[in-house]
Amino acid sequence: MGSEECVPKELRVRVPTYEDVRKRVLETFPQSVVVPRGIKKQGRERVRIYKYLVKCERVFQVIASEVSRVARLPKTDAMHPFYAELIRAALGDEYDAVVERARRCVKVVSRLWKEYRSKILSSYTGSEAKDLARQFVGRALSVVRRSLRGVERLITALSELRKLPCIDLSSPTMIVAGMPQVGKSTLVSALSSAKPEIAPYPFTTKTIIAGHLDLGFTKVQIIDTPGILDRPIDEMNPIERKAIAALTTLNAIVVFLMDPSPDSYYSFDRQVRTLESVSSLIGRDRVMVVFNKVDKVGRSRLDECKKLLESKGFSVELEISALYGYNLDQLVKKVLNKLGVQLPS
Numbered sequence: 001m002g003s004e005e006c007v008p009k010e011l012r013v014r015v016p017t018y019e020d021v022r023k024r025v026l027e028t029f030p031q032s033v034v035v036p037r038g039i040k041k042q043g044r045e046r047v048r049i050y051k052y053l054v055k056c057e058r059v060f061q062v063i064a065s066e067v068s069r070v071a072r073l074p075k076t077d078a079m080h081p082f083y084a085e086l087i088r089a090a091l092g093d094e095y096d097a098v099v100e101r102a103r104r105c106v107k108v109v110s111r112l113w114k115e116y117r118s119k120i121l122s123s124y125t126g127s128e129a130k131d132l133a134r135q136f137v138g139r140a141l142s143v144v145r146r147s148l149r150g151v152e153r154l155i156t157a158l159s160e161l162r163k164l165p166c167i168d169l170s171s172p173t174m175i176v177a178g179m180p181q182v183g184k185s186t187l188v189s190a191l192s193s194a195k196p197e198i199a200p201y202p203f204t205t206k207t208i209i210a211g212h213l214d215l216g217f218t219k220v221q222i223i224d225t226p227g228i229l230d231r232p233i234d235e236m237n238p239i240e241r242k243a244i245a246a247l248t249t250l251n252a253i254v255v256f257l258m259d260p261s262p263d264s265y266y267s268f269d270r271q272v273r274t275l276e277s278v279s280s281l282i283g284r285d286r287v288m289v290v291f292n293k294v295d296k297v298g299r300s301r302l303d304e305c306k307k308l309l310e311s312k313g314f315s316v317e318l319e320i321s322a323l324y325g326y327n328l329d330q331l332v333k334k335v336l337n338k339l340g341v342q343l344p345s
């Protein structure tokens with residue numbers, strides 16, 4: 001499906017745990033060393049010293065390259081806020097702390113290697129070199145162990161992020177929200193030019209659906225969020241709440257769909273309460289209230305629902321029928337307008 005290609009590639013690297021590094025170090029150290037003839041001429045002890053020097057150099061290279069994988073991860077302030085917020089939702093400040101520790105680790109181990117390199121070089125016997133080599137490996141690994149504390153959680157978080165569908169962070173975006181059965185999926189399918197892509201939304205048990213509306217001069221991204229923006233905030237856990245707030249970093253308008261039918265799946269009152277919740281999370285000025293299913297609702301009922309909303313300080317911006325395609329062109333126009341996208345004349 002190609003969704004893996006969408007998370008920025010700096011976040012797609014394999015990140016090692018301390019155990020991974022240790023294992024590679026323990027594999028590297030015993031590997032045989034070819035001794036150049038010039039060294040051999042210098043006698044048995046010099047040969048052994050040379051071997052430990054090379055072994056340690058290899059260990060240092062392994063550690064430096066493995067830990068650099070973590071050290072080279074971008075800090076949250078160097079990412080698009082959407083990813084930064086998602087990562088902070090799951091890990092708080094721990095992500096940046098791990099990256100910072102890894103950066104320091106590379107420096108500390110380099111310094112340590114410099115120190116031990118000259119010690120090994122100036123040792124007199126092979127067994128002295130061997131002791132120094134053991135010391136170096138032990139000390140270097142213990143620096144790595146302390147530095148990579150918490151990296152497991154970071155690995156889990158990154159693998160969650162990789163499951164995200166391709167979200168275009170710069171395209172104008174219409175997020176479709178509303179309680180179950182109001183017609184979100186029907187609307188997204190009606191507007192999307194290609195089949196919308198379904199994938200898990202990181203750090204929630206929910207999925208997110210991304211589609212596109214191709215207008216020729218521009219593309220509008222359409223995101224359906226079943227189970228995400230469809231219930232009161234107090235029913236969400238803190239991580240979920242933060243993950244949802246990440247959506248506000250997109251250039252997006254939330255179309256809050258409501259079903260005003262008398263026989264709607266959730267009562268209109270409940271829908272209003274959810275609207276209040278979603279608005280407080282996303283910001284009222286980014287939420288557009290739209291009545292769906294107007295094909296089957298009488299005028300007097302519509303007016304009654306409108307009044308109720310107005311008493312709560314909301315106004316209905318449009319009436320549509322996702323099923324029959326009524327007013328969908330108007331919906332797109334209004335969304336583009338709110339997103340500040342110029343229509344070609």
Ligand SMILES: Nc1nc2c(ncn2[C@@H]2O[C@H](COP(=O)(O)OP(=O)(O)O)[C@@H](O)[C@H]2O)c(=O)[nH]1
Nearest residue numbers: 180181182183184185186292293296321322323
């Ligand atoms: N009459 C009518 N039914 C609709 C309309 N939009 C959706 N529905 C129906 O409402 C039900 C729920 O729609 P769905 O898109 O699955 O809602 P979701 O849970 O919000 O994604 C389905 O049976 C749809 O056919 C509409 O504009 N008019």
Ligand SMILES: [Mg+2]
Nearest residue numbers: 184185186226
């Ligand atoms: Mg749905």
